[in-house]
Amino acid sequence: MDQDKTHDVKDSSYETAESPVRGQRAGLYADILNDPELEGLTLYEKKALLVNRELNSHGMGKYQWWIFFLCGFGYFLDLMWAQAFGLVATPLENELGFPADQYGNIFSAFSAGLTAGAFVWGVLVDIIGRQYAFNLTCLISSVFGLCLGAPSNYDGILVLTAFVGFGVGGNIPIDTTICLEFIPQNRRFLLALLSIFQPLGVVVTSGICYGFIPKYSCGLLPDGTSLPSCNLVSAGTACCTKASNMGWRYSLFTLGAITLAAFLLRFVVFRFQESPKFLLYRGRDADAVKVLHNIARFNGQQSSITLEMFNAVTEDYASMHGGGSDSPVLGAGEKQAKSSFSSKVKLEFIRYKMLFANFTIARLTILVWITYVFDYWGFSVAGTLHSPFLATAKDIAHICEGSFLPKILITKGHEINVSVGETYRNYIIIYTPGIVGVLLGACMYAIPIIGRKWGMIISSALMGASLFLFAAVNSEASNIGFNMMEYFFQSMFNAILYGWTPEVFPAPIRGTACGLASFWGRIFGIVSPIIAAYVLAANPAGNGVLYLAGGAVFICTIAILLMPTSRMGAQSY
Numbered sequence: 001m002d003q004d005k006t007h008d009v010k011d012s013s014y015e016t017a018e019s020p021v022r023g024q025r026a027g028l029y030a031d032i033l034n035d036p037e038l039e040g041l042t043l044y045e046k047k048a049l050l051v052n053r054e055l056n057s058h059g060m061g062k063y064q065w066w067i068f069f070l071c072g073f074g075y076f077l078d079l080m081w082a083q084a085f086g087l088v089a090t091p092l093e094n095e096l097g098f099p100a101d102q103y104g105n106i107f108s109a110f111s112a113g114l115t116a117g118a119f120v121w122g123v124l125v126d127i128i129g130r131q132y133a134f135n136l137t138c139l140i141s142s143v144f145g146l147c148l149g150a151p152s153n154y155d156g157i158l159v160l161t162a163f164v165g166f167g168v169g170g171n172i173p174i175d176t177t178i179c180l181e182f183i184p185q186n187r188r189f190l191l192a193l194l195s196i197f198q199p200l201g202v203v204v205t206s207g208i209c210y211g212f213i214p215k216y217s218c219g220l221l222p223d224g225t226s227l228p229s230c231n232l233v234s235a236g237t238a239c240c241t242k243a244s245n246m247g248w249r250y251s252l253f254t255l256g257a258i259t260l261a262a263f264l265l266r267f268v269v270f271r272f273q274e275s276p277k278f279l280l281y282r283g284r285d286a287d288a289v290k291v292l293h294n295i296a297r298f299n300g301q302q303s304s305i306t307l308e309m310f311n312a313v314t315e316d317y318a319s320m321h322g323g324g325s326d327s328p329v330l331g332a333g334e335k336q337a338k339s340s341f342s343s344k345v346k347l348e349f350i351r352y353k354m355l356f357a358n359f360t361i362a363r364l365t366i367l368v369w370i371t372y373v374f375d376y377w378g379f380s381v382a383g384t385l386h387s388p389f390l391a392t393a394k395d396i397a398h399i400c401e402g403s404f405l406p407k408i409l410i411t412k413g414h415e416i417n418v419s420v421g422e423t424y425r426n427y428i429i430i431y432t433p434g435i436v437g438v439l440l441g442a443c444m445y446a447i448p449i450i451g452r453k454w455g456m457i458i459s460s461a462l463m464g465a466s467l468f469l470f471a472a473v474n475s476e477a478s479n480i481g482f483n484m485m486e487y488f489f490q491s492m493f494n495a496i497l498y499g500w501t502p503e504v505f506p507a508p509i510r511g512t513a514c515g516l517a518s519f520w521g522r523i524f525g526i527v528s529p530i531i532a533a534y535v536l537a538a539n540p541a542g543n544g545v546l547y548l549a550g551g552a553v554f555i556c557t558i559a560i561l562l563m564p565t566s567r568m569g570a571q572s573y
Contacts, residue, residue, distance in 0.1 A: 044331030061299030074171035080201035097229025117169020122515010141167030146256035149249035173514035189445035191499030199434030216247030277507035283336030376521035437491030467550030
């Protein structure tokens with residue numbers, strides 16, 4: 001299904017030290033050394049290509065499917081927790097009685113954690129390895145998530161929320177990196193399909209809160225408003241007690257338990273092997289061979305890769321580059337592993353320079369960052385507007401201060417006699433079409449005339465168009481319809497974008513590149529609703545906010561149009 005027109009393009013432009021072409025080699029591994037596909041590649045890329053061929057020859061075995069579903073669980077947790085705080089914030093406010101202007105602090109805490117996590121884990125995964133990062137992100141999220149329902153003060157909850165965000169923030173850059181490095185090249189459409197777990201996370205969280213919060217929440221006063229917090233009234237006055245408001249706690253305990261289950265699956269049930277490509281660019285060729293043999297054994301197959309193959313490639317590369325050079329080279333095997341500390345430091349700088357190795361790669365890196373910035377900008381503003389009951393500028397103003405949709409849904413629901421339970425049900429309905437959007441995004445990989453690039457261009461353009469259409473109408477039915485349309489194309493676009501990003505960066509810098517893209521996106525995801533609030537003040541009708549979101553998405557469309565076509569579907573090293 002991996003059929004972009006440029007799939008067979010050879011692009012070794014991340015490093016400039018290419019292998020010179022020379023005559024035919026002789027010896028035991030002459031067929032490998034004389035392979036024309038290896039010509040012009042760096043030492044690391046030559047070995048990575050051999051790993052790709054090994055994985056391609058074995059296809060999708062049990063090990064690969066385990067990796068796919070466990071990485072999908074990471075995507076699931078990402079939006080599961082993001083959705084949770086919007087759904088529990090109102091009963092939390094009712095019980096603790098914090099001032100209205102502090103309502104958005106829980107979203108700020110979570111966003112800050114996500115932003116820090118994207119940066120830290122994205123960089124660390126290329127340094128400490130995929131194995132540790134894969135497990136630690138889930139462990140941190142589960143530990144702090146299980147504790148979230150315990151505090152009875154807002155400050156304690158905010159601290160725990162930030163740490164949950166820190167763990168969750170690394171999931172997407174890490175999980176896409178890991179999944180790519182274990183699946184065959186012709187199954188890379190599965191990277192886009194990972195995003196199907198995100199709307200599932202939204203739906204499951206909404207379902208859990210739908211089951212707990214309406215049943216275990218404080219009652220209402222005769223005028224339809226919630227009981228006041230016991231922290232705000234004198235003793236003996238009817239108020240919202242902890243015992244009568246356990247629904248949000250039960251919900252968070254359940255989500256924490258789901259996160260712990262994901263960690264146990266990753267760490268106890270399944271024995272995750274370190275990525276062979278990480279081991280190769282760290283000079284650990286023997287360990288890479290061992291991992292490939294373990295994977296083949298797990299799949300009931302035999303591995304044909306040997307350490308001698310990698311050694312032959314290393315020796316051939318050295319002979320073609322003078323043999324005695326002391327310059328550090330990624331993928332140099334035992335020589336790299338035993339090199340001096342200063343040489344290893346030089347290699348780290350070489351790794352980071354790969355993001356801007358030449359004009360084409362620098363252009364790619366910057367355009368990817370721009371795409372993530374305006375993608376997060378667009379859906380952060382648009383995501384605050386997914387209300388089927390949205391009617392007034394005041395509603396939009398409240399929402400633009402943070403993830404206030406559930407609060408608005410409940411408030412507007414009371415006004416038109418919709419119960420809290422029905423409100424949470426409607427929220428599930430709005431987000432379910434995202435699952436179909438992801439499936440369509442993954443299918444774009446299989447249509448040669450469209451592929452990754454045009455799939456992203458079409459979906460982002462239609463996402464922006466739906467926001468502009470939303471600005472032109474104002475009825476309950478049209479609001480629901482255009483919100484569903486926007487989320488459908490948002491899910492389709494992000495599925496392709498998140499799946500494609502790790503493909504275009506080589507393993508030595510892959511986690512860092514994905515983490516930085518996510519970091520920039522999350523930074524602007526925090527800033528954009530604040531800017532939207534100022535736009536709203538100048539345009540009380542609310543259309544300025546919608547045009548702000550739609551315009552940002554159209555910038556994504558332009559950025560993708562300008563991206564180098566050679567990076568679409570090329571070999572992933």
